[in-house]
Amino acid sequence: MASVKISKLEKQYGAVKVLHSLNLEFADGKFVVLLGPSGCGKSTLLRMIAGLESISSGDVYFDDVRVNDIHSKDRNVAMVFQNYALYAHMSVRKNMAFSMRLKKVDKKIQDEKVAWASSILGLDDYLDRLPKELSGGQRQRVAMGRAIVRDPDVFLFDEPLSNLDAKLRVQMRTEIKDLHQRLKTTTVYVTHDQIEAMTMADEVIIMRDGRIEQSGSPMEIYDRPDNLFVAQFIGSPGMNIIECQVAEDSGVLYAVLDTLCLPLPVNSNVSPGQKIYYGIRPEHLIAAKAPMSFGSSSERLKTESGVVRVVEPTGPEIHVYAKLAGQDVCSISRERIMWAPGDEIFLQPDLQHVHLFDGETQIAL
Amino acid sequence: MPSSASKSVLRYLVSIFVVAVFVFPIAWFALTSIKPISAVFNKDRVVVFDFKPTFDNYRVTVLGGEKENLVGGQSASMGTSGKGAYDGRGSIMSSLIIAVSSTFLATFLALLAAYALSRMKFWGSQGYLNWVLSQRFLPPVAIIIPLVFIFHDLGLRDTHLGIIIAHTLINIPIALLLLKSFFDDVPIEIDQAAMIDGATRFQCFYLVVLPMIRGGIAATAVLCFIFSWTEFILSLFLTNTIRTIPVKITTFVTSTGSEWGYISALGTAAIIPGFIFILLVQNHLVRGLTMGAIKD
Known part of the structure; x- marks a missing residue:
């Protein structure tokens, strides 16, 4: 096992810079997820850690050893690819034992390791099959088996679940996390699926256009996004964002858009006339069939009325998509209120969970 | 619209025709190789199947046999090349x-x-x-x-x-x-x-x-x-x-x-x-x- 340190790392393809001076440190044994939309450079970063991509400038360290000039095969990393990249002409057993065969590991130890990995991954009955005789989930497990028999310093996962169907993906997510908890190997995991990032990571690093937007624990990022991009990227359904302007009415500040007048948390760091993005997560946008009474004399708490567009019951929750003064918003509630498209809906943001972003810089206020 | 049965019959006929066109030259060539010289060079008609098959041509070209000895003294061949000229081994x-x-x-x-x-x-x-x-x-x-x-x-x-x-x-x-x-x-x-x-x-x-x-x-x-x-x-x-x-x-x-x-x-x-x-x-x-x- 090893910690990974990245210092002023840059990647350039001709005149195009895809990574801009990245500085990161992954502690030994941590599960780190690189998250971002496609083209943000997360896979490139992973491949640079693996040694599959040359480094334009900057350094990569494993523990305190600079690995820039060390060939992939000598870095002692293991990687699981998005498309599995199995050796199609070899049986599952040979696929898993391939790295040990190259190192000329004793045959008995090879067999033991393969047996260990296959029992962890539930592949015992498939050891003599060819990859083409396996299902997608089994192939993915073979790819993981090939990685874990290595005792690598670092595990690298490049969107390993994106080719699996939804149910299997959830199952494999748990298996990978379980595996990490057992092996405690430093893991770098690339994905564009924020649910995977949220559920699996010790630390999430959100990237956009070759830069790091924010890093931190999943809940930190969810609760305190640094900027509008992170706020919108994390969470499903995404955070409701309403672009509005701060207005003052008898000493109280509101966020106003046309007829919409949204309350602002006390002590908000805004001033009248300022353009802001008003963000509220769906579960913090409380919905009711009638105007809500808050039992407070404060005028600041005000219910807005809108029209229900689409209703999506997920089982435990009901997602209601509504139009609020021309804006699309979503509200999630665990109460079983029966909504129908066209119904009038009254919405009230939970002021403790309102996120405000500057209208210009898009940075959290 | 033709029925599917007649369609498939038509498909078979067309494929048989195409295969025949491609196979015919090879088949004819192979057939010629087992014809006696009288059948190959029949001036009056094209001999297709009514001949007595012979492997003399193979014996000469593939096994290196002497051509004069094979046809019982008849002047079966027109060529006058030297010994072994037709030996393809x-x-x-x-x-x-x-x-x-x-x-x-x-x-x-x-x-x-x-x-x-x-x-x-x-x-x-x-x-x-x-x-x-x-x-x-x-x-x-x-x-x-x-x-x-x-x-x-x-x-x-x-x-x-x-x-x-x-x-x-x-x-x-x-x-x-x-x-x-x-x-x-x-x-x-x-x-x-x-x-x-x-x-x-x-x-x-x-x-x-x-x-x-x-x-x-x-x-x-x-x-x-x-x-x-x-x-x-x-x-x-x-x-x-x-x-x-x-x-x-x-x-x-x-x-x-x-x-x-x-x-x-x-x-x-x-x-x-x-x-x-x-x-x-x-x-x-x-x-x-x-x-x-x-x-x-």
């Missing part, structure tokens, strides 16, 4: 040596080049590929005269090695392009996975990628073999005594007439090695050898 051996060797060489060299061109990024690789392809723009006959002089000076004229080299040179471009496309079909992640597993570049090549394109290698080898086996013009110009089968057969057309019986016998016999070669490799001529490597 040496030609079959030469053709085999040349075709097998040049196929092996061309495929082997093209494999190394194709892997490099498919996997490694280097300056001028696309230009190089275009240049290689351009080597097939010229028909071989266009380079025959310089080639004859060069081979003469190098002492390669009229040697097996000479023709092997010539056929290899002609085959490499097409083999390279074909194999490159097969390598391109194998995702680069497979190489990368192998490298991360600790393989050197060469181990990636021969332990991982090469076995995955067996089918492509077999197909390429078949093409090279067939080219070399049937190639005529280079072999004709580059040899005097070594005669490949196509060149040998042309010598059966003499000033006094064409020995159709011998031509068809050696020609039919010449189909067989190619046929065996293809049978041997056809197990590998299946698509989908990379199946299962990646998510399809």
